[in-house]
Amino acid sequence: MDQIPNDMTALVRDVAHAAPGYAGSLDEVYRRYRRRRRSRAAVGGVLALLLIAGVGLTIDHRPQRTSRQPATQTQTETKPTAKRAQGILVHGDPRLKGGVKITGTFWDAWPDRVVTSFDIHGVTWDGAVALPGGRVVAVERGAGGHTWSLVEVDRSGTTLLRRELPASKGEPMSLLTADESTAYVWQERSLVAHDLATGTERPVLEIGTAPIQAVDYADGRLAVAGLSADCQLNFGRGKPIEALVAAMPPELKCGSVTDLRLSPDGKAIAVAYRRMDRDEQRVALLNLPAAQVLADQKVTATSADQVRLAWQDNRTLNGVVVPAGTWFSVKY
C-alpha cells in the first residue's frame, strides 16, 4: 500500500497538531551529548571494543559500598537460595489509572497455579520482581523523579523494606532482577548488586552504551539481550564471569527479543521474541552455550501484548500473556 487516503492523513495530522509542541531546547541536547561523551570515556575503549565484538560484558569485583540511607525496616532473616520454581509478577488491571496505586498479582505456587493477590502502593515502580514465597522487590521512583527507593513487600502488602538508593545524577534507575538476598539495579550504564539485608552495593558489570531490552541474572549467571537487529544474546557465567555471545538461530527469524529467562540449572534459556517478517510473538528454548533450538512455539498474543516467562523446572517453561492473562507451557 503506497497511497494514503486524504481523510486518514488529515486525521493523523490533527492528532499530532493537538499534541503539545516540543518543549525542550538545544542546550539540553548538547548537555546530553556531553554527558554521553564523558560516560563513554569513563567506560573506556576496551569495553567499547568488546561491545562491538558482541561480548560487551565485564565483571567488577571492587569492594562494596554502602547505601547512603539505612532501611526503615530491615529484613534480618536470610533465607537460603531455594531452587524453587520461578515466579511471575503481573500487572495490568485496566481499572487502575494514573500510576498511583499498583496491584500486583503474583503467581507463586507451581505447578498448581495458585494465584495470590496483594495490593502495593507506590507512585511509579521502575521494575518489580516476584520472589519465591510471595515477596516482591521493586524500585520506586520518588515524586520529583530524582530519587529512587528499593521497596520490599510480602504477600499481605506489608512493607518489609524501604531504602533510598544512592542518587545517580538524575539518571533513571530500574530494578532488572532480584533473588532472595540481592536486588540487581540498573544505574546509568552499570548493573549494581544491592544486598537486601545490609544495603551494601557492589558493581557487577558495565555494558557500554547499548540499550538493553531484557536481562536475567541469577547465581552468577547473566543473560542480556540488546536492541540489535540480529537478536544478539550476551551470556556470562563463572567467577570471574566468562563472557560469550550468541545470536538467535537465523531460522527463527527473530526481529526483537522481548523477554528472557535462564533455567534454574543455567543450561538453557527461554527467549520471548517477535518475528521479523510478521506480527507474531513466539517463545524459543535454547541450550547453552551453543544456543541451539530445543523448542520453539508460537504464543497466542497480539503485538501489543507482553509475554512474561518463568521456569517451572529445568525442562519446563511457563509463561503468561499480559494483559490477557492466558498461560502457556513449553517443554524440551
Place this chain on the structure above:
Amino acid sequence: MQHDNFEAFYRANVDRVHRALAVTLRNDDLAREAVDEAMARAYANWPKVSGMESPAGWVFRVGLNWATSWWRKVRRERPQGAEDSSIPAGDESSVVAREALAVLPLPQRAVVTCRILLDLSTAETALALGLNEGTVKSRLSRGLSALRSALSEKE
C-alpha cells in the same frame, strides 16, 4: 566543520519528530526525552547522519528504540492507561481520533506516523525503521484499516 548545519537541522525537524514520537508513544514527556536523546546521538554522529537519505527518519528511529527499550521495562509495572496521561484532552473530534489511533499496536503506529507525519516514502520508512518494504506496506495497510474500523465504531 564536524557539526556544520546540525543546528539548522535541529530547528527544522525537532518539533515534527517530537510530534511523531508523541503520537507513536502516546506520551508527550517520554517523546520529548526520546527526541532529545536521539538528537544528542545525531549530534555525536553528525558527519554520518547528515549524509543519510533521511536524517529525521534516523532520529525518529533512534528515539523510538530508546523510548521503547526504557519504556517496556517501566511499562511492565504500570497499570494500563498510564501511557496517555500526559496528552491533553482536546476537542471531541481529536479525542475520538486519538483514541482510534491508540487502538493500533505500536509497530503499526510507527509506520503510520513515519509515512504521514515525517512524509517518508515506503522505502524511506523501511530504511528508517529497519524493516523490509513489504512489512511497511502491510503494517500501513492493516493500521489504516484498523483506524477506519475504530473510527466507524465510535461514530
